[in-house]
Amino acid sequence: xxAVADAPVTSRSRTWRKLRANRSALIGAVVVGLFVGLxxxxxxxxxxxxxxxxxxxxxxAPSAAAWMGTDEIGRDxxxxxxxxxxxxxxxxxVSVMIAVAIGVPFGLVSGYFGGWTDxxxxxxxxxxxxxxxxxxxxxxxAFLGPSLTNAMIAIGLSAVPIFIRLTRGQVxxxxxxxxxxxxxxxxxxxxxxMTRYILPNVVPPILVQATLTIATxxxxxxxxxxxxxxxxxxxxxxxxxxxxxxxxxxxxPWMAIWPGAGIFLVVMGFNLLGDGLRDALDPREx
Numbered sequence: 001x002x003a004v005a006d007a008p009v010t011s012r013s014r015t016w017r018k019l020r021a022n023r024s025a026l027i028g029a030v031v032v033g034l035f036v037g038l039x040x041x042x043x044x045x046x047x048x049x050x051x052x053x054x055x056x057x058x059x060x061a062p063s064a065a066a067w068m069g070t071d072e073i074g075r076d077x078x079x080x081x082x083x084x085x086x087x088x089x090x091x092x093x094v095s096v097m098i099a100v101a102i103g104v105p106f107g108l109v110s111g112y113f114g115g116w117t118d119x120x121x122x123x124x125x126x127x128x129x130x131x132x133x134x135x136x137x138x139x140x141x142a143f144l145g146p147s148l149t150n151a152m153i154a155i156g157l158s159a160v161p162i163f164i165r166l167t168r169g170q171v172x173x174x175x176x177x178x179x180x181x182x183x184x185x186x187x188x189x190x191x192x193x194m195t196r197y198i199l200p201n202v203v204p205p206i207l208v209q210a211t212l213t214i215a216t217x218x219x220x221x222x223x224x225x226x227x228x229x230x231x232x233x234x235x236x237x238x239x240x241x242x243x244x245x246x247x248x249x250x251x252x253p254w255m256a257i258w259p260g261a262g263i264f265l266v267v268m269g270f271n272l273l274g275d276g277l278r279d280a281l282d283p284r285e286x
Contacts, residue, residue, distance in 0.1 A: 025276020031269030039085040048076040059252040080236035091221035092214040098156025107167025151230040170202035204281040211274035
């Protein structure tokens with residue numbers, strides 16, 4: 001039985017209580033929940049078609065007819081903001097899932113076995129970390145081709161080294177614990193020890209890092225879409241909306257304000273939530 005399984009229920013309730021008591025984390029959770037809800041309910045909401053043009057309502061200021069105004073070809077910005085949230089959140093979540101699915105196993109193997117295995121994986125990780133995250137994502141996206149799917153793959157692969165290094169460090173700390181030594185003593189194999197005794201005890205920091213990395217991935221997706229390497233027109237994306245809005249900052253500033261505010265709020269929400277999870281899951285505070 002793992003240390004996680006042996007942990008008293010009061011530890012979990014204490015974690016949940018600390019998270020609820022963290023006002024910043026609650027604000028972040030509400031903001032994230034709002035955007036996730038809007039993205040999921042976009043097909044059901046009574047909003048305009050995000051790609052429908054109205055040549056009689058070009059660059060109209062916010063009004064009762066169009067709460068956030070219209071863009072350069074008369075499309076409703078509110079509708080495009082809501083549908084664009086789908087692309088941003090999907091890119092953030094899927095990219096991090098790719099990074100976790102690749103990075104955690106490599107980090108687990110590297111930290112557990114050590115030796116030449118650790119040396120090879122660590123040197124490759126260091127080489128990737130030497131390149132700025134966004135530059136690497138742009139290079140991979142340009143190589144794969146412009147599309148939202150390729151942008152998610154590029155962002156996910158660029159974030160892999162972060163999770164390799166984090167997981168490796170956590171495994172190095174956990175594998176010397178008494179319950180791991182006990183599992184070795186009774187003859188359990190390496191795979192069983194890693195999956196049943198080590199992995200469950202390194203999940204909390206990985207969860208925190210994943211939450212924070214989603215915010216980074218959302219910014220990266222917006223950057224790629226701004227450069228034309230992400231979501232392709234006419235599909236709405238906050239990054240591509242900003243790319244278009246830069247040409248009309250003096251005539252229609254609302255075209256840039258709303259997607260910029262959307263990126264700011266959702267990234268702030270994930271960062272606040274991630275910080276709250278880090279404090280709540282910190283074993284030194286229990």
